[in-house]
Amino acid sequence: MKFKVFSLVILVMIISCKNSQEKKINEQEIEVEAKVDTVKKAVSETKKKLKSFASLSDTTFVRLADFSDGFSYDLRYATKNNFLKEKVYDCAECYTRVKTAKALIAANKELEKKGVRIKFFDCYRPNSVQYKMWEIVPNPQYVANPKKGSIHNKGGAVDITLETLNGEQLDMGTDFDFFGKRAYHDNFDLPQEILDNRKLLKETMEKHGFWSIRTEWWHYNLAAGSNDRVANFKWPCP
Incomplete structure (x- = not known):
């Protein structure tokens, strides 16, 4: 009986550890995705800021x-x-x-x-x-x-x-x-x-x-x- 309880505790600890690792990996992936989105947004904003020659004379x-x-x-x-x-x-x-x-x-x-x-x-x-x-x-x-x-x-x-x-x-x-x-x-x-x-x-x-x-x-x-x-x-x- 004690062995079964002990085995159950070990199993719970393993599952908990695995869940914790998966959580950390998910958090890291979310963090990376957020950084990528930030970079993409910055690039997009930079492109939007560039002006057009459309309404300007060639001598301006x-x-x-x-x-x-x-x-x-x-x-x-x-x-x-x-x-x-x-x-x-x-x-x-x-x-x-x-x-x-x-x-x-x-x-x-x-x-x-x-x-x-x-x-x-x-x-x-x-x-x-x-x-x-x-x-x-x-x-x-x-x-x-x-x-x-x-x-x-x-x-x-x-x-x-x-x-x-x-x-x-x-x-x-x-x-x-x-x-x-x-x-x-x-x-x-x-x-x-x-x-x-x-x-x-x-x-x-x-x-x-x-x-x-x-x-x-x-x-x-x-x-x-x-x-x-x-x-x-x-x-x-x-």
Whole structure:
């Protein structure tokens, strides 16, 4: 009789333990599902927040991040990490004309299929900043004369590189704003990996309406933006 009671107690304990484990597993599964739902909701909300170009003129200035979340940014002139050695933007924002933004988004979608994306160093640049640059480097080979204005000042130029979708920057041979022959497009005395990376960027950008300049592997102008007016507005900061 005692043995039967003892066996019954052991059986109850085993069942209780099993139920407890199953409860913990169910709770963990519910917790995981809740986290997945939260992530999905966050992604969905982000997509909803992206704006449309539908009602905008091609010459309107827009904040690129409002229309795409597929880019990466390292906007150097909002820091001291640039050839000016001073911060000349109040905050880091990337503005372009609508037509420039459309072309950039199209180029980036093509690049994403190859496992990379566009990373920005500079976008629209107020003409007042162009004057500061000219004071430091009054050489039209590297800096546009502010009296005439740069296509950066028109919202039609960008300084960019490529990085993997995991955020690893591709080797382009030099840093941004390197003033020397190593940054030239027609310098082929470089490792093949660097030449391939530059070629991927250049061919993709040209396919979507941009053209490069010989001395800077990072600089691209939208052909359709060269006739726009020079601007000097400063974007709002948070």
